[in-house]
Amino acid sequence: MDLRLALIDTAWTLAGIVAIVVPLFVAVAYLTLWERKLIGWIQIRIGPNRVGPLGLLQPIADGVKLLFKEIILPTNASKGLFVLAPIMMLMPALAAWAVIPFAPELVLADINAGLLYVLALTSFGVYGVIIAGWASNSKYAFLGAMRSAAQMVSYELAMGFALVVVLMVSGSLNLSDIVAQQGRGRFADMGLTFLSWNWLPLLPMLVVYFVSGVAETNRAPFDVVEGESEIVAGHMIEYSGMSFALFFLAEYMNMILISALTAILFFGGWQAPVSSALFDAVPPFLWLLAKMFVIVSMFLWIRATFPRYRYDQIMRLGWKVFIPLTLVWIAVIGLWMQTPWSLWQ
Amino acid sequence: MLETIVFYAFAAILLGAALRVITARNPVHAALALVLAFFTAAGIWLLLRAEFLAITLLLVYVGAVMVLFLFVVMMLDVNLERLREGFWKNLPMAVVVGGIMAFELVAMLASRHFGSATSTRVVPAGYSNTRELGRVLYTQYVYAFEIAAVILLVAIIAAIALTLRRRKDTKALDPALQLAARREERVRLVSMPAETER
Numbered sequence: 001m002d003l004r005l006a007l008i009d010t011a012w013t014l015a016g017i018v019a020i021v022v023p024l025f026v027a028v029a030y031l032t033l034w035e036r037k038l039i040g041w042i043q044i045r046i047g048p049n050r051v052g053p054l055g056l057l058q059p060i061a062d063g064v065k066l067l068f069k070e071i072i073l074p075t076n077a078s079k080g081l082f083v084l085a086p087i088m089m090l091m092p093a094l095a096a097w098a099v100i101p102f103a104p105e106l107v108l109a110d111i112n113a114g115l116l117y118v119l120a121l122t123s124f125g126v127y128g129v130i131i132a133g134w135a136s137n138s139k140y141a142f143l144g145a146m147r148s149a150a151q152m153v154s155y156e157l158a159m160g161f162a163l164v165v166v167l168m169v170s171g172s173l174n175l176s177d178i179v180a181q182q183g184r185g186r187f188a189d190m191g192l193t194f195l196s197w198n199w200l201p202l203l204p205m206l207v208v209y210f211v212s213g214v215a216e217t218n219r220a221p222f223d224v225v226e227g228e229s230e231i232v233a234g235h236m237i238e239y240s241g242m243s244f245a246l247f248f249l250a251e252y253m254n255m256i257l258i259s260a261l262t263a264i265l266f267f268g269g270w271q272a273p274v275s276s277a278l279f280d281a282v283p284p285f286l287w288l289l290a291k292m293f294v295i296v297s298m299f300l301w302i303r304a305t306f307p308r309y310r311y312d313q314i315m316r317l318g319w320k321v322f323i324p325l326t327l328v329w330i331a332v333i334g335l336w337m338q339t340p341w342s343l344w345q
Numbered sequence: 346m347l348e349t350i351v352f353y354a355f356a357a358i359l360l361g362a363a364l365r366v367i368t369a370r371n372p373v374h375a376a377l378a379l380v381l382a383f384f385t386a387a388g389i390w391l392l393l394r395a396e397f398l399a400i401t402l403l404l405v406y407v408g409a410v411m412v413l414f415l416f417v418v419m420m421l422d423v424n425l426e427r428l429r430e431g432f433w434k435n436l437p438m439a440v441v442v443g444g445i446m447a448f449e450l451v452a453m454l455a456s457r458h459f460g461s462a463t464s465t466r467v468v469p470a471g472y473s474n475t476r477e478l479g480r481v482l483y484t485q486y487v488y489a490f491e492i493a494a495v496i497l498l499v500a501i502i503a504a505i506a507l508t509l510r511r512r513k514d515t516k517a518l519d520p521a522l523q524l525a526a527r528r529e530e531r532v533r534l535v536s537m538p539a540e541t542e543r
Contacts, residue, residue: 006347081374111396112396112474112475113396113397113400113474116397116400116404117400119404120400120403120404120407123403123404123407123408123409124407124408126412130412130415130416130419131377134373142419146416146420149412149415149416150416152412153409153412156408173473173475312517312518313520
């Protein structure tokens, strides 16, 4: 009897995982198309428009192409690790979605230490890069991996400190509680919920978190890891076909994840910006999706706008600007919370 | 029942990974096996409902320490023959130290004096591991905690002071100077008549 209950429970969890992962893969596929379209428009081009109406079948064509390409194992590569690397890259990108609350009560694993869990999982992504760089037995790949390791470890610190501030004002590590907490306050009572969200009082932390997120996902302008002009494609240079596609998938999935986290931690997650009859009628998860869409488009906008950072400037920004800034802001918020003017009771 | 199965599976993986750490010929493989060992240890802690400790283990050791470790190990050209040289000479000492450690562990786990092995307290629903840990750490053990923090700070400063050197030949640029550069200081527009070929 107990076993049957456990089995049903497991089946529900598996169904939940499928319900998250399948739309996620579709989202990644269409994010690549949206990226090419948006950057095309920004640069006054049309973007892909040949495959299907408006180019809508382009991601599927790309996927089929990658599936049919041969996967080449370099002769002197460390075989097992070479195959393991893309998996190590994709695994944390997928696993972190377990604790993302899509709507009130709509979360796969409502765990107490959700924020810590996300922080821990996003820090594993670097293993895929390092292992890929080392196992490829190629100088370019190795250089890319070293750059990436240094960059990701540096920005993780700033990111972690920014999250500490969010944790301080929320008083909880549970992501659902963090969202719920943002719906309380003077402005929320007046119906202007969007002024109660964390982005306003924690604006510097939002900037630090988002920029660190761009650096953490190795996106432009922090993409020295795969800088074409210097090290060709960095850690991915020896990968082809589907094994390359896994890196690609992981990168885009991480982008969506950072967008989701930014929306949840700073922009009130599933909450409507203004509480009115019309806005409240929209299902909560659509609000989250809308916010994620805007933030993920910011990633693309940034890529189309800024030239690549120089490597020493990246390191300087992380260590000498962001980390001191976050440390000071932790103290400022800590003191603010002790005063009678504290917004977070 | 299910928990027991998961525990034994994790324990088996943990022991296997730990064995690989000391038997792997390639230091990078050994370091990666250590990562796996940390990971499974965190899994076992999660089974004990110590989620804060488990995730902190992952965050600190897997997420940061081992990355830097791998960073160094991959860059070094480790000579395996040199590493194996002193094996037989150091073996007796290692056996003694290992024996003492094993004895201490067994004594600790088997004895009833410490009472650590048999804690099956049921926790209430809204129980947050992190909150409880923070409460104890910042009230009951606040002095010990502060002393540990100061010791770590001293260690950080010492490590930086030992490795900091100012190189004369470095070509690092000061960003402030770069930003302060004005067009007038660098570029001069010269107006001159066009020279035509005769």
